[in-house]
Amino acid sequence: MYKRFIEVREKLGFNKTEFADKLGLKSYNIRDMESGKQKIPVELAEILEENFSINGWWLLTGKGEMLLNDNDKISKNEKKSGSNLVNISYFKDTYAAAGAGAINYEKAPMVMAFDKDFLKVQLGITVFKHLHIIHAIGNSMYPTIQTGEMLFVNPFENEDLKIRDKDIYVINTPNGILVKRIKIHPIKPIYILVSDNPEDEDIILEGDDFNSCKIVGRVIGHFNKL
Structure with missing residues (x-):
């Protein structure tokens, strides 16, 4: 799982400090998750899915593709309308x-x-x-x-x-x-x-x-x- 987490950061073009800032974490959290010392929580997968179109299921399990396709996404209008x-x-x-x-x-x-x-x-x-x-x-x-x-x-x-x-x-x-x-x-x-x-x-x-x-x-x- 930690290797996929590294792939995500590199795909998005962030260094560890920038990635931590984007996710509201500390740099050591990113370091520990990328080394496998800290488990990647489901909640973090959700944040990456909602904000960066990263497939949270892929991140947690390795199944599917890294990026969500258009059919996987719930549009912003749906969210705003309280779908x-x-x-x-x-x-x-x-x-x-x-x-x-x-x-x-x-x-x-x-x-x-x-x-x-x-x-x-x-x-x-x-x-x-x-x-x-x-x-x-x-x-x-x-x-x-x-x-x-x-x-x-x-x-x-x-x-x-x-x-x-x-x-x-x-x-x-x-x-x-x-x-x-x-x-x-x-x-x-x-x-x-x-x-x-x-x-x-x-x-x-x-x-x-x-x-x-x-x-x-x-x-x-x-x-x-x-």
Whole structure:
């Protein structure tokens, strides 16, 4: 991530001091983020997205393109008029495996506009930063999630990198991207990737095995059709 942050600064043509001034930070903040000592917060990605048309999703994950295209941007007139729409990235050809075999986040997303009130009621959230949509494939989470359903994924960074015991997550593992319920052992550092389908076995991960995985985000909604 820090290498992409350096790319952004160089793309915008700022030195570290100028970049810090533009972002309301101190020079040492820029230095620490560019060296990887300090995490790049989601809020900073939002500022870069809103003020410099830098794709915040790309900055945080490396997926997509550095610069937003015109279809990704919410116009200033929309913002001034108090538009109730929010743009959400839709990875049309990305599938997370509720079973086996998954297509990773490779292609740049489409952008879909949703009514904020609809999302608040249906998903129970009020913050929409980098919320995105992918598809599920396979039946290991049946009957909760069926193959082909659209998954609304709230990035792990939006939830302070904290796992909610027994909630469903999209997890990038050495074996591909999976959709599983995470159960936390009450005492030992053990995480169980639970399949809701009783015909599928759970996956038990300890220590380095779990650390080799990356939690993409929590599934906060899933629909057959929008």
